[in-house]
Amino acid sequence: MSERIYIFDTTLRDGEQSPGASMNAAEKLRLATQLEKLGVDVLEAGFPAASDGDFEAVANIARKLKTTEVAGLARASKDDIDRAWGAVQHAAKPRIHTFIATSDIHMEYKLRMSREQVIENAVEAVRYAKSFTDNVEFSAEDGSRSDRDFLCKVFGAAIEAGATVVNLPDTVGYAIPGEFSEMVRYVMDHTPDMHQAILSVHCHNDLGLATANTLAAIQEGAKQAEVTINGIGERAGNTSLEEVIMALHTRPNYLPMSTNITTEHIHPTSRLVSMITGILVQPNKAIVGANAFAHEAGIHQDGVLKNPMTYEIMKPETVGLNTNKLVLGKRSGRHALRSHLKDMGYDLSDEELNIVFKKFKELADKKKHVMDEDLEAVVNEGILRSSDIFRLEYQHVSSGTTVLPMASVKLSINGREVRGAGYGNGPIDASFNAIAKLTGTESELLRFSVSALTGGTDAQGEVTVRLRENGMIALGKGADPDIITASAKAYVNGLNRLEYLKTNPVQAAQVL
Ligand code: KIV
Ligand code: ZN
Numbered sequence: 211m212s213e214r215i216y217i218f219d220t221t222l223r224d225g226e227q228s229p230g231a232s233m234n235a236a237e238k239l240r241l242a243t244q245l246e247k248l249g250v251d252v253l254e255a256g257f258p259a260a261s262d263g264d265f266e267a268v269a270n271i272a273r274k275l276k277t278t279e280v281a282g283l284a285r286a287s288k289d290d291i292d293r294a295w296g297a298v299q300h301a302a303k304p305r306i307h308t309f310i311a312t313s314d315i316h317m318e319y320k321l322r323m324s325r326e327q328v329i330e331n332a333v334e335a336v337r338y339a340k341s342f343t344d345n346v347e348f349s350a351e352d353g354s355r356s357d358r359d360f361l362c363k364v365f366g367a368a369i370e371a372g373a374t375v376v377n378l379p380d381t382v383g384y385a386i387p388g389e390f391s392e393m394v395r396y397v398m399d400h401t402p403d404m405h406q407a408i409l410s411v412h413c414h415n416d417l418g419l420a421t422a423n424t425l426a427a428i429q430e431g432a433k434q435a436e437v438t439i440n441g442i443g444e445r446a447g448n449t450s451l452e453e454v455i456m457a458l459h460t461r462p463n464y465l466p467m468s469t470n471i472t473t474e475h476i477h478p479t480s481r482l483v484s485m486i487t488g489i490l491v492q493p494n495k496a497i498v499g500a501n502a503f504a505h506e507a508g509i510h511q512d513g514v515l516k517n518p519m520t521y522e523i524m525k526p527e528t529v530g531l532n533t534n535k536l537v538l539g540k541r542s543g544r545h546a547l548r549s550h551l552k553d554m555g556y557d558l559s560d561e562e563l564n565i566v567f568k569k570f571k572e573l574a575d576k577k578k579h580v581m582d583e584d585l586e587a588v589v590n591e592g593i594l595r596s597s598d599i600f601r602l603e604y605q606h607v608s609s610g611t612t613v614l615p616m617a618s619v620k621l622s623i624n625g626r627e628v629r630g631a632g633y634g635n636g637p638i639d640a641s642f643n644a645i646a647k648l649t650g651t652e653s654e655l656l657r658f659s660v661s662a663l664t665g666g667t668d669a670q671g672e673v674t675v676r677l678r679e680n681g682m683i684a685l686g687k688g689a690d691p692d693i694i695t696a697s698a699k700a701y702v703n704g705l706n707r708l709e710y711l712k713t714n715p716v717q718a719a720q721v722l
Pocket of ligand 2: 224379381412414444
């Protein structure tokens with residue numbers, strides 16, 4: 211019998227703390243729906259006390275999800291817990307996740323509290339959370355650098371106060387697998403009443419060891435793994451969901467544990483996260499990188515052709531790769547589009563379907579094979595970003611070897627149409643200059659990259675930009691068969707995210 215491991219996904223909370231990765235409410239809801247389809251047990255939807263925007267996003271997700279537990283993060287304070295409960299209370303299965311730091315360095319310099327005060331605070335917070343729901347998780351921030359006996363004492367007190375899950379985070383990504391598994395064993399053996407709660411781990415990837423540490427902890431009895439899609443998160447990121455899941459899936463003899471994840475949804479979920487956050491997946495990233503299943507060396511290709519298992523330890527189909535089919539074409543009707551989008555997880559209203567159908571037809575005129583990735587981009591730009599302040603209505607660009615590149619652009623700004631032109635040293639520069647002038651923004655372009663969304667010479671170009679304004683950083687993404695238009699869409703998307711950060715200041719400088 212394999213042991214059940216619970217997957218706690220924090221893509222929408224710790225993942226959103228990746229620099230530039232803010233998501234709007236519609237994007238968060240879409241991602242939450244996909245994560246439920248993927249089969250995560252718990253979804254940490256956000257940090258409701260951080261901003262009104264975060265509160266609303268968590269509340270929307272709580273109302274929408276049917277089977278997945280929805281957790282809201284709260285510092286160990288009544289105000290934070292009230293906000294977290296206010297946001298998650300309508301969930302089918304709500305959870306309050308409260309935390310306080312337990313390492314000497316955090317207690318002395320950040321909290322300025324004694325050990326006794328920290329225990330008292332933790333107990334009070336758990337008791338208070340427990341007055342709202344039975345489902346309370348307590349985290350000891352910087353747990354891996356905490357004194358072991360003190361950590362066990364805090365966990366024991368939290369369990370006595372009613373915590374059903376106690377979480378041991380490697381907040382700064384400092385632990386080494388052997389050391390972390392020893393610590394987990396110690397906590398399992400020395401925490402009073404540990405059997406009354408589940409032990410969880412939450413690792414960061416500063417030394418590239420987040421997955422290794424998580425697996426080491428699971429082997430020692432941790433039952434919940436806190437993870438993010440594509441490993442996105444604060445600094446070097448969090449443990450990546452797909453790595454943990456595929457390690458368990460590929461090595462059942464060594465790791466006899468099961469989860470509720472449907473592995474075939476891994477790749478589509480990874481793509482969605484990248485598209486929504488604008489964070490590209492590095493090509494050599496395990497499981498979901500573009501090269502994860504590519505065999506370059508002739509000797510490998512020869513072996514794989516003879517028997518895939520010579521060099522492939524996992525099948526690409528198992529993680530949802532190579533399952534993309536030609537979905538719809540030029541002649542496909544509204545009904546086929548609606549039903550395909552429903553399969554992909556989009557339940558659109560008639561009005562939304564009209565918008566997407568129009569954009570789909572425009573795309574199908576330019577591109578023969580419309581794939582899932584293309585539809586994802588169409589819905590993302592047409593529907594999920596509909597609350598954006600800036601929208602690109604059209605642009606016309608002239609450039610060449612003998613003319614000064616010029617772009618004329620029409621934008622809608624909060625529903626009001628404006629037109630203008632700009633010049634530059636190339637068509638993209640001209641387009642960005644025109645947009646900056648019209649929006650009155652002064653962001654600095656830190657990075658610009660183009661890739662193809664699918665194969666084929668008629669593929670949509672996908673552009674990612676990284677912008678900085680007043681110390682805030684935002685990523686922007688845009689897709690179009692015309693890469694100059696894709697660039698303008700990405701730039702406008704980045705500017706919208708900067709606007710969002712201006713109105714959600716706490717998200718721009720998270721407290722954790
Ligand atoms: O890294 C960390 O310690 C956290 C906690 C809030 C769980 O994100
Ligand atoms: Zn974290």
